[in-house]
Amino acid sequence: MITDKLIDGIIGMQNPTCVGLDTLFDYLPDDMKEGVTTFEGVAERVFDFNKKLIDTLYDIVPSVKVQIAYYEMYGVAGMKAYEETLKYATEKGLVVIADAKRNDIGSTASCYAKTFLGETKVNNLSLKAFPADYVTVNGYLGTDGIAPFVEECEKNEKGIFVLVKTSNPSSGELQNLVLENGKPVYEYMGNLVEKWGESTIGQYGYSAVGAVVGATHPTEASLLRKALPHTFFLIPGYGAQGGNAEMLKSCFGANGLGGVVNNSRGILTAYKKNGGTYYEAARKAAIAMQEDLSKTIGVMKK
């Protein structure tokens, strides 16, 4: 059960961190960018960069989140680098989150679910397209856009994270609208998530259907933590977006569990601020983040 596996990793490393491999080509050191004039060239260098980062981090962080936008923007070759990154991270034992925020009507959602969490049929064969442990999804279309993902979660021990309260400044525009019953939209979405997860609750009490809850919105996070006892949180917004350990503390329960905190730019581009090689700087930044989080959240335990 994938959320159990993720939590095992978090407890083992005492680190509820997810490194975001949002590897914009511009983030690479100048010598790695030199002479590149094609998407194929970009894809090769981006994968090299990711591979070295994964090699440097997999013993101290339990998971990575790979944001598909930063690969798709380099065309077909970029998607090849995406596939290779997912596979390499999986090989190294990391829990891999495909950050794709997919959403569509049932028949199409079923294709997306198979793409990231299952297998695609080709005549009598079943092949994998972009295999990950989790994929992020957007619930604006309601249950029949989410059910095909939950089905793959049940079948293949996979998971999803549904957008509930996102980390960006204007997230409140729609998500904080107040309904006629006095509750905000994000809480309603959170309750749907809790319900969607009912069939997949693991040994730690969390389901395979998690929620995206931004570190930048502590009030909402606190309300959601209480309202959604079986929902594990993917928490973006730490670092570059302005979130910090104190702000996201309320996402975690008394046993130090409840979520995984993403950091992308703060790890990938640490070398630009602190010097050294990109991978040494990334490791230092990841260690500093682990210390910051564990100091604030406390010991993570069963």
Add this chain to the structure above:
Amino acid sequence: MITDKLIDGIIGMQNPTCVGLDTLFDYLPDDMKEGVTTFEGVAERVFDFNKKLIDTLYDIVPSVKVQIAYYEMYGVAGMKAYEETLKYATEKGLVVIADAKRNDIGSTASCYAKTFLGETKVNNLSLKAFPADYVTVNGYLGTDGIAPFVEECEKNEKGIFVLVKTSNPSSGELQNLVLENGKPVYEYMGNLVEKWGESTIGQYGYSAVGAVVGATHPTEASLLRKALPHTFFLIPGYGAQGGNAEMLKSCFGANGLGGVVNNSRGILTAYKKNGGTYYEAARKAAIAMQEDLSKTIGVMKK
């Protein structure tokens, strides 16, 4: 201005239709599927199928919508077929809608916007990843997740369609929730869309920021048509999903303009029901749809 171009095509052909190239491998005739055992094989056949369909339809339909899920599920090779399909449809003069329902925080939305509507920087070069005329987007994250798309629309004469009231059965779960001011969520989203489009209104009075409004929900469509005078609609749900011409009539104004109606399965798989080659059957189905729509909507004019 892209919505003007789309409307010119609609008026010229008296056909407010968009053919959905949701080309599931299983939709192909048996002889095209035979012997295929890899994603590369699938991609080649799917593109051949699309190419022939485009050749058969481009003189009678003004636009195509290419649903990315049906390509991504065939991995990197599938994405190559996606790129080729977008490019070939563009070459033939069709208005091309990338149906990708992208959504993310501002910095990431900016990558998606460049991927589909603009150019990606690689050192001193600018290259195109998956170039289309429109991309569909999901507005759950609010203005700062949409603004980067609008920026590319302004810069490159491109457009977007934002999910407002989707065609699927459970779309009401979130979209029809009533806010404390007595209005439903979908209307609030629609009003945001109208506002996002303000800077891009063309000669027909419609902006480059359109709305997805399902043919399956006539009451909501009618309300939205009145509330959003400058918003052009992308109308899914005709045919296989249960929508018909009468149900979507209220999306159109007195001059027969106001939206473009998508049909995917009803065109792609017409041969399975009516016999003949897939492309002849598709052309007949497209002609029947044109007659059905124009009879109900009336003459489309300036």
